[in-house]
Amino acid sequence: MSGHTFWIRRLAGEHAVYEVWDVRARTLLARYGRGDRGGAGPVLSGDDRYAAWCGEDRRTLRVLDLAKGRRVGTRVPSATEQLLCRGDVLTFTPDGGAVATATTSGVVTWDFRTGRERPRLPVAGGAYEVVFAGPYALTWAQGSLALWRTDLPAPADDGPREPLLTLPVESTALCALRLDPADGVLRYEEDGRTVGVHTLSLHGLTGRTWREKAAGRAAFDAYGRPARPRRASVRGAEAVVVDPAGRTALTGEGLLVDLATGRKRTAVTGEDLLTAGAMSADGRHLATADYRGRLTLWDLRARHRIAVLRATGSTADRLALAFSQDGSLLAVGAPDGSVQVWETAQPHLGPATLPAGDGPVLAVGFGPDGAELHLATPHLPDRLGALAPDRAAAEVCSRANGGATKAEWRRYLPSVPYRGTCAA
Numbered sequence: 001m002s003g004h005t006f007w008i009r010r011l012a013g014e015h016a017v018y019e020v021w022d023v024r025a026r027t028l029l030a031r032y033g034r035g036d037r038g039g040a041g042p043v044l045s046g047d048d049r050y051a052a053w054c055g056e057d058r059r060t061l062r063v064l065d066l067a068k069g070r071r072v073g074t075r076v077p078s079a080t081e082q083l084l085c086r087g088d089v090l091t092f093t094p095d096g097g098a099v100a101t102a103t104t105s106g107v108v109t110w111d112f113r114t115g116r117e118r119p120r121l122p123v124a125g126g127a128y129e130v131v132f133a134g135p136y137a138l139t140w141a142q143g144s145l146a147l148w149r150t151d152l153p154a155p156a157d158d159g160p161r162e163p164l165l166t167l168p169v170e171s172t173a174l175c176a177l178r179l180d181p182a183d184g185v186l187r188y189e190e191d192g193r194t195v196g197v198h199t200l201s202l203h204g205l206t207g208r209t210w211r212e213k214a215a216g217r218a219a220f221d222a223y224g225r226p227a228r229p230r231r232a233s234v235r236g237a238e239a240v241v242v243d244p245a246g247r248t249a250l251t252g253e254g255l256l257v258d259l260a261t262g263r264k265r266t267a268v269t270g271e272d273l274l275t276a277g278a279m280s281a282d283g284r285h286l287a288t289a290d291y292r293g294r295l296t297l298w299d300l301r302a303r304h305r306i307a308v309l310r311a312t313g314s315t316a317d318r319l320a321l322a323f324s325q326d327g328s329l330l331a332v333g334a335p336d337g338s339v340q341v342w343e344t345a346q347p348h349l350g351p352a353t354l355p356a357g358d359g360p361v362l363a364v365g366f367g368p369d370g371a372e373l374h375l376a377t378p379h380l381p382d383r384l385g386a387l388a389p390d391r392a393a394a395e396v397c398s399r400a401n402g403g404a405t406k407a408e409w410r411r412y413l414p415s416v417p418y419r420g421t422c423a424a
Contacts, residue, residue, distance in 0.1 A: 005029065005048050009041055018042060018051070020066060020361075030066035030241070034257035045092040048114075052092065052099045053362065054085035061085055063099065063112050074115045082179040083108045092151075093118075094132050107139060108123045109150075120149050122160045133179040136206060138186055140177060142170055145186065147202060153211070162377065163206045164359045181206035194412065203383045205358060210379050218376030219364025221324060222281060226374075226382050229363075232259065241277035241321075248278050250286070256300075267300060280327035285344055287330050289319045295332060297347050307347035319360045329387070331373055333361025339375060341387065354385045397422035 004024055010017040012140050020029055029048070041062070042051035050072070051064040061081045063072040069244030076084075083089065087101025095110060098118060100109035104126035109118040121130075123141045131138045135151040146163035146255075151343055154162065173191040180186065185203045186394035189195055204210060219229040222244055232239040232249045239249035241257075249257050252275070267272065272290035279300065286298040293308040294384050309332075320333035323344075330342045332351075337359025340351035353375070363376040371388040386392060403422035404412070 006043060007044065007051070009035060010020065017207065018064075020044070020048070029219060030069060030216045031063055033152075040090075043090050043092065045096040046094060047096050049096060050092065050146060051091050054090070061099070061110075065172050072112050076110055076112070076115070077117065080108060080110050080117045084110060089129065091130065091132065092132055092385040102131070107137065117148070117191045119154060119161060121150075122161075129177060131177045133181050136179060136181050138168075138177060138180075139163075140174055140188075143170070143174075145188075145200070146175075147186070147205060151411040163358075164210075165202060166353055167200055169237060181327070203358070205378055209381065211381070212379075215362065215376075215379035215381070216378070218362035218375065218381065220322065220374050222364040222365075224367040224372065224374040224380060226376065240274045241279060243279040243283065244281045248279075250274065250288075252278070267303065268296075270305070271296065276321055278321035278323055278330070278342075280323040281325055282327050285323060285327050285330070287321050287323070287332070289321065289332075295319070297330065297342070297344065299389045306344075308345060309342055309351070312418055315335055320364045320376075322364040324366040325368060326370065329366065329370055331364045331366065333364050333375065334360075337361060337377060339364060339373065339385065341373070343387075352387070358383075394424075 005020055005022055005112040007408040008019045015033060016037045018032040018035040019028060020030040020259050036056050040053060042053040044051050048239055049067055052062065054061055059082060061076055061084050065072055083103050084099065084101050084142060087103050090099050090101050092099055097113045098109050100107055104122040106127055107121035107130045111118055118161060119277060121137060121139060123139055125142055127139045127141045129140045136147055137148040137150050139146045139148065145167045147165040148163050171190045175191060176189040178187040184206050185199050186202060186206060188195060189197055217229040219221055219227045231241045232240060234251050241251045241253055248320040249259055250267060252273045254266060254271060254274060255264045256265050267286060268288055269287060271294065272292050274288050274290050276289040277287060284299065284301055288298065289295050294308065295311045296308050297306045299306050320395040322331050323329065328344055328355050330344055331339055333339050339354040339361060342351045358377045358379055361375055361377055363373045371391065373385040373387050375383040375385060377383060403420060406418050409418045
């Protein structure tokens with residue numbers, strides 16, 4: 001709907017009369033005399049050309065061409081029609097040529113110009129709502145929001161389509177979902193005792209840096225800048241990792257090999273065959289992942305295990321690991337696009353987690369001061385995440401104009417003693 005029109009349903013005998021009016025000109029644009037007396041009312045396309053609704057039986061889809069004053073004659077397949085009418089809300093795609101809805105199996109879209117169903121967006125557990133903007137679609141399901149590209153070709157392996165990005169949401173009371181590709185954000189309202197508006201970044205997925213052809217490998221240098229992935233082999237086998245200075249390599253058997261002399265020494269014991277690793281720039285720490293998904297932090301100088309950070313994990317994808325320049329932080333990428341960051345001085349504390357994104361993560365790297373984390377994924381060569389809590393707190397306080405006043409505190413937190421939330 002353009003926002004310039006509204007519709008009225010008038011009861012008239014066995015049927016209802018639907019009228020579409022222009023708000024600004026206060027003129028009648030279209031009138032249809034065989035509408036349904038009950039059930040959900042019609043929704044309008046973005047250009048106000050078409051209206052769509054399901055009959056009172058919630059089994060029959062009707063699409064009305066308002067310019068011609070008659071229903072679209074294209075036949076909708078029975079199975080598609082039933083799915084469309086089971087959804088809570090019908091909506092039009094941005095091109096105005098198809099109607100869609102969120103269902104228990106994902107998003108179903110029927111193109112009434114061609115008479116064919118467009119590729120479905122599979123959402124595990126079903127979707128509550130779908131919002132379109134240009135070639136993008138935003139779906140809300142239990143526990144997450146997901147961003148999709150509807151114009152991409154089908155996967156080459158005939159597998160299910162995958163979202164570009166998934167973002168966790170805990171609330172079950174979302175409304176007013178908005179997708180803004182131009183600004184690279186999505187917004188939604190969260191209902192409760194108070195209404196909050198949330199704005200989440202799409203991490204560049206709707207910008208020019210997004211690439212259609214997925215990459216299979218990526219790397220960052222010591223300063224967090226994209227670099228060409230390096231390969232090193234030890235007796236014909238690819239090394240798990242090479243140290244930042246390029247002098248030693250770690251083999252899958254846990255041996256550390258001097259690349260100049262070929263001398264070997266045991267660095268890791270008690271692990272399965274290693275699949276990934278990272279060495280700190282000062283040569284003190286080593287992090288390894290094995291075929292069972294076990295993630296371990298080692299003291300490379302003393303040759304002993306410091307901590308098992310994760311006993312088991314995904315074995316489907318090779319993990320991306322990296323240390324900060326001073327070795328104080330270890331970042332580990334996960335197949336779903338999330339990244340966990342540990343403090344090497346306190347490895348038994350739980351890691352900080354950056355939300356899931358357009359996984360899997362191919363490479364991670366730290367900026368010079370450790371305040372920024374760089375991520376490379378198949379479609380984004382360099383995605384940025386902030387790791388400085390002080391900087392985040394300053395940004396929040398700036399947006400909040402210095403924090404809550406005493407009057408605001410009494411209004412929203414009447415049972416909690418007042419305290420200053422931002423530094424003077």
